[in-house]
Amino acid sequence: MDIIKCPGCHHSSKRTLNGQRVVCKTCSKSKKCVFQFCYVCQREWPRDAMSTDECVLPNCALRAALLSAKQIDNPESSVRGCPYFRACPRCKALLTHDSDGCPYIVCSNCNEEFCFRCMAPECDYDECYDSDFDDNEFEVMKPCVIKNNSELLQQLGL
Ligand SMILES: [Zn+2]
Numbered sequence: 198m199d200i201i202k203c204p205g206c207h208h209s210s211k212r213t214l215n216g217q218r219v220v221c222k223t224c225s226k227s228k229k230c231v232f233q234f235c236y237v238c239q240r241e242w243p244r245d246a247m248s249t250d251e252c253v254l255p256n257c258a259l260r261a262a263l264l265s266a267k268q269i270d271n272p273e274s275s276v277r278g279c280p281y282f283r284a285c286p287r288c289k290a291l292l293t294h295d296s297d298g299c300p301y302i303v304c305s306n307c308n309e310e311f312c313f314r315c316m317a318p319e320c321d322y323d324e325c326y327d328s329d330f331d332d333n334e335f336e337v338m339k340p341c342v343i344k345n346n347s348e349l350l351q352q353l354g355l
């Protein structure tokens with residue numbers, strides 16, 4: 198299970214109320230009122246939604262997937278070390294890479310093509326990858342930098 202992080206104080210918390218609601222003691226103390234957040238999407242629980250235990254915030258499940266610490270760990274893969282889940286930079290659909298072949302992926306929802314590593318629609322990785330498949334070439338190439346999902350969440354305004 199992933200660590201539950203409070204969006205207010207960034208400390209991990211384990212105490213859950215009912216459903217998806219968590220109370221952070223630290224924040225409640227410093228804010229002098231009860232501070233609750235959703236452990237799934239790790240955002241503050243809306244004050245007008247105190248009667249429900251189900252998160253009403255938009256993109257709750259999508260954020261949860263993107264916040265997951267799960268990574269692609271196949272050593273042979275061009276997308277090794279990437280987060281397991283990505284959101285399409287165009288339509289925000291949740292996508293995974295099957296870890297075969299090049300890092301490019303086509304969104305099944307809107308057909309946007311982008312690099313699973315750096316999230317750019319075009320990157321240099323493809324060229325080095327295709328140029329020559331012997332080991333030396335492979336070593337000198339500089340693969341693009343893997344973008345993490347917290348940047349992606351910001352970029353997409355999620
Ligand atoms: Zn807190």
Ligand SMILES: [Zn+2]
Pocket residue numbers: 217235236237238239240252253254257258
């Ligand atoms: Zn939520």
Ligand SMILES: [Zn+2]
Pocket residue numbers: 285286287288289290304305306307308309
């Ligand atoms: Zn898309």
Ligand SMILES: [Zn+2]
Pocket residue numbers: 300312313314315316317319320321322341342
């Ligand atoms: Zn790339």
